[in-house]
Amino acid sequence: MFVASLDLAIKFKVGLLMLTRRQYLFLFVLISSACGLLFAATSSDKSAGKAAEAANVKVARIGETSPDWQLRDLHGSNVRLSEFRGQPVILVFWATWCPYCKKLLPGIQKLHEKYSEQGLKVIAVNIREDWKPHVYWRNHEYTFDAVLAGDEVAKLYGISGTPGLVFLDPQGKYLTRQAFSDPEHPLLEKFAQHFLATHEN
Numbered sequence: 001m002f003v004a005s006l007d008l009a010i011k012f013k014v015g016l017l018m019l020t021r022r023q024y025l026f027l028f029v030l031i032s033s034a035c036g037l038l039f040a041a042t043s044s045d046k047s048a049g050k051a052a053e054a055a056n057v058k059v060a061r062i063g064e065t066s067p068d069w070q071l072r073d074l075h076g077s078n079v080r081l082s083e084f085r086g087q088p089v090i091l092v093f094w095a096t097w098c099p100y101c102k103k104l105l106p107g108i109q110k111l112h113e114k115y116s117e118q119g120l121k122v123i124a125v126n127i128r129e130d131w132k133p134h135v136y137w138r139n140h141e142y143t144f145d146a147v148l149a150g151d152e153v154a155k156l157y158g159i160s161g162t163p164g165l166v167f168l169d170p171q172g173k174y175l176t177r178q179a180f181s182d183p184e185h186p187l188l189e190k191f192a193q194h195f196l197a198t199h200e201n
Helices: 002-014 021-033 037-054 099-118 133-140 151-156 186-200
Strands: 070-072 078-080 089-094 121-126 145-147 164-168 174-178
Touching: 089 099, 099 121, 099 186
Parallel strands: 089 121, 121 145
Antiparallel strands: 070 078, 089 164, 164 174
């Protein structure tokens, strides 16, 4: 009965197909706890996807494996998304001028410190930049990875503003896109705990 209810919720409320049971469980928790955020994000994803297709821009689709991409980090080294296959990944799209990013990033740092050794990967993707992200990162002493010039990657996921967050499961599947600035947002902990717990088991 639980599986049937979960299937119904996924098919008719989210519209996602071909997800694993692990992804079903995470999305069920997300639907129950995020108070409609996923519905808005899914609707927005469809609109963004249509606009991107009209402009012949490749797009990532929820429930499917994310396309691979490569950007340079703050030290000039290449960072490729596929390097982190096997780990749950959170992409945080940000800019130095964004006041909501300034609110969110300290919470992301805490999440990184708490779960990075257990396998959680957080990557800050700098977009729409007009200043010096290297200086900003150093001044705030953030220790999670940051990559530069990510505007094309942002388009890939339909990110049009900051901050934007993309959640990928350990198999690289695109689970959801969110936009919030609360550094204590419950989805952050739920995502990390869910996938790290199932990975350990």
